[in-house]
Amino acid sequence: MNMLIKGGTIVTAVDIYKGDILIEGHKIKAIGSNLVETGSEVIDARGLYIFPGGIDPHTHLDMPFGGTTTKDDFETGTKAAAFGGTTTVIDFCLTTKGIPLTDAIQAWHRKAGNKAVIDYSFHLMISEMNEEVLNELPQVIEEEGITSFKVFMAYKDVFQVNDDTLYRTLLFAKKHGALVMVHAENGDIIDYLTKDALSKGNTDPIYHALTRPPELEGEATGRAAYLCGLADSQLYVVHVTCAEAVKQITDARQRGLRVYGETCPQYLVLDQSYLELPDFEGAKYVWSPPLREKPNQQVLWDALRLGHLQTIGSDQCSFDFTGQKELGRGDFTKIPNGGPIIEDRFSILYSEGVHKGRISLHQFVNMVSTQNAKLFGLFPQKGTIAVGSDADLVLFDPDIERKISADTHHMAADYNPFEGMTVRGQPVSVISRGNFVIRDKQFVGKAGSGNFLKRKKFQQV
Known part of the structure; x- marks a missing residue:
């Protein structure tokens, strides 16, 4: 099923604007205002940043x-x-x-x-x-x-x-x-x-x-x-x-x-x-x-x-x-x-x-x-929000405050070096190649679903 993310604030390394993102398969199909796509799952991103x-x-x-x-x-x-x-x-x-x-x-x-x-x-x-x-x-x-x-x-x-x-x-x-x-x-x-x-x-x-x-x-x-x-x-x-x-x-x-x-x-x-x-x-x-x-x-x-x-x-x-x-x-x-x-x-x-x-x-x-x-030879497949790029997106709430702790982290280690530190802002949903991995702060991904990436040669930036 295609996905339509509506109303978020899209942020790249050079741009910031409110808009909609249409995902078809693993790629970003379209970016615009008031996009409509029959049959797509609609994701409400109002109040959220959308980062690559x-x-x-x-x-x-x-x-x-x-x-x-x-x-x-x-x-x-x-x-x-x-x-x-x-x-x-x-x-x-x-x-x-x-x-x-x-x-x-x-x-x-x-x-x-x-x-x-x-x-x-x-x-x-x-x-x-x-x-x-x-x-x-x-x-x-x-x-x-x-x-x-x-x-x-x-x-x-x-x-x-x-x-x-x-x-x-x-x-x-x-x-x-x-x-x-x-x-x-x-x-x-x-x-x-x-x-x-x-x-x-x-x-x-x-x-x-x-x-x-x-x-x-x-x-x-x-x-x-x-x-x-x-x-x-x-x-x-x-x-x-x-x-x-x-x-x-x-x-x-x-x-x-x-x-x-x-x-x-x-x-x-x-x-x-x-x-x-x-x-x-x-x-x-x-x-x-x-x-x-x-x-x-x-x-x-x-x-x-x-x-x-x-x-x-x-x-x-x-x-x-x-x-x-x-x-x-x-x-x-x-x-x-x-x-x-x-x-x-x-x-x-x-x-x-x-x-x-x-x-x-x-x-x-x-x-x-x-x-x-x-x-590292992945641009523009990765690292930006653009038509034709992989649909790797982070829906980020800038207003959430949370306290970092080993009691709540998802790493396997038994401690966290930032224990007790309060941070502002949190990813709430994360999409990898058009599929949710994290949705509403819950893991919905699958082991083995990640792809190995063959990278291009170095180009000066």
Whole structure:
């Protein structure tokens, strides 16, 4: 059955107007005023914003890490994402040295294929760069439509690669139309500081932050940006947390480099003091890069408003406090890194950003959806409200107030890092490719209904 959404306020990255949206099958068929379509189901959207579905460019679902596996898989994670207004996620596919890239990709397809309730795609981790990898990567781009590659500059002896691998990845990306993503922290110095802290008996969660100071994020960000410029390539810096990294990205962009930056809601509203909570509660806030001192929040908000940072990801990587985060009692290095964020990305940015006047409504849409679609080869199929685009829509009530809590969230983790925070505005219904996933705040979707998205090559935005 077709669907006719009437009377809502349609908001894109560039427009805002009252109108009706006719959905036929999976696509938007028409947009206008006083549309009439016999036989269509009519949805009353008066008093609601209609946003394009959110695109979360940074998730880790069903991912092994630190001797355990993230609590949320592709079913619980995408269900929670949908409750939060997200209709597409791009997850990180981990690889292992010496193992064909296609083996890793197929493993991720098996994780997601019969579980995801919304559309999804993958970024591919690059753990080494040699002739075998170089021979495989063109197939990954052409056949899988995976056009973004992740390189870690941190996690020494686990994920970290050397500058040679990063630079060769940038050269390949330039030639073949891919976007290189980088986790920018100086892993060698972090390794030294970590061993030094443990040798002195400093084992509490706060030392996770103190051994990963912002100077090391700034240094790695600048180094990656200079290598990007030397390769004349394109670089996307994930989860930016601090003034030092923002400065490096801003300077690179002012030099005309194709460097883009992402931050996450946790860095906009939480700070380093949470890692000092007593009774090991600080472990709930251990992720990398770590939370920073509070003044960095304003730096990040200013960077978003001014366009120095372009996108918002969740860096969803959830672990239970009981039984998983507790693995690090007595040794902060054994605390699994990450938190449950995917459900609250959309609402926190709206409430703390738009509602409090830090960013405009158009900037909000751009950060949570449109810019991600453009950077990662999904626009205009995703990321906007236009005739011919996928019918991925969020019906959003800007007047609802709710309190975030693990008691009411839909993620599988046993805690929420934003516990007790009041936010203004909530998705009430979410449509993915013409079908309700969330309707009147109730889940009506189906596991396995999400499609894998083959993405276009990188185009400068």
